[in-house]
Amino acid sequence: MKRHLKNYAWVILFIIFSIGSYFLGFRPGELIYSNFNQFFIEMISFIPFLFILIGLFDVWFPKEMLEKHIGQESGLKGIFLVILLAMLQAGPLYGAFPVAYILYKKGASVKNIFIYLGAFSSMKIPMLGIEMGYLGIEFTILRTLISLPLFILIGYIMEKVVGKDFEVKEIKA
């Protein structure tokens, strides 16, 4: 309970500040609240749905299943699989580095490791959902379609540039 209270300290302060502003007729406070209200309604109008989808997705398509089969496949199938695996992830890019190590250990090519990192950085399904909600479907689809060939190209270039002496080290926390 105490932890929750701490987590929501700013929110509670903000609510008190907004109510106070309303009763005292403090104009800046009212304007800030009206900004917040707009953003909050925007968020609440789709984020809960998104998380239901993410949760269901997680139980029906566990990424561990895919991880087992990934690595040696080459060609288009290999590229397709690493992109799919990347799309099922969540979190910031540095969270992808340990997975890159696993891919490396399993024998994935340099090209596919970097395609994985590219797809991880900007094609994760939960992020695409948030992106659609905030920036629109058109923006999301365009950005993804432009990014995808660039990532694959970067994969090929990286293999040429660092291919020979490339290795991924395991970093122990």
Add this chain to the structure above:
Amino acid sequence: MFNNTIIFGLLTGIVLVISLIFDKNKTILGLKKGAKMLFNILHPFLNILILISVALFFIPDSLIVTYLGSNSGWLGFGIAAIIGSITLIPGFISYPLAAALLKQGATYAVVAVFMTTLMMVGIVTLPLEIKYFGKKAAIFRNAFNFIAAIIIGIVIGWLM
């Protein structure tokens, strides 16, 4: 805004029904997982909305339009690319920020280059990346991704 509700609501409804038909227990597990994840990001999410609301009160629209709007040209684009490359902002925070910038007059090109550099280039995490991949690979990856992000920004700006 309500388009979102309709699209996401409809999609969620359909997926939920299909999931329930196939496996009730799995569905409940998924809902619990989703609720837990939502709850975990709720307070940072609300905090950032408060921060953006306060910041937008103090930063006049005209300033955003001047530096990130359609007349800002390469300056705005460059500012966005550099800030995006250096900083490390989680996606669920950067998207509302990007939407707010768009609403206040920033261009799609600027927002696109900001978002893509943010996602693809990481100066702050470069030391960590070097530990995993070595200096050469990490620097090249960031450099190529930076170029890619610039291309994505330009093409989006040109198409939207």
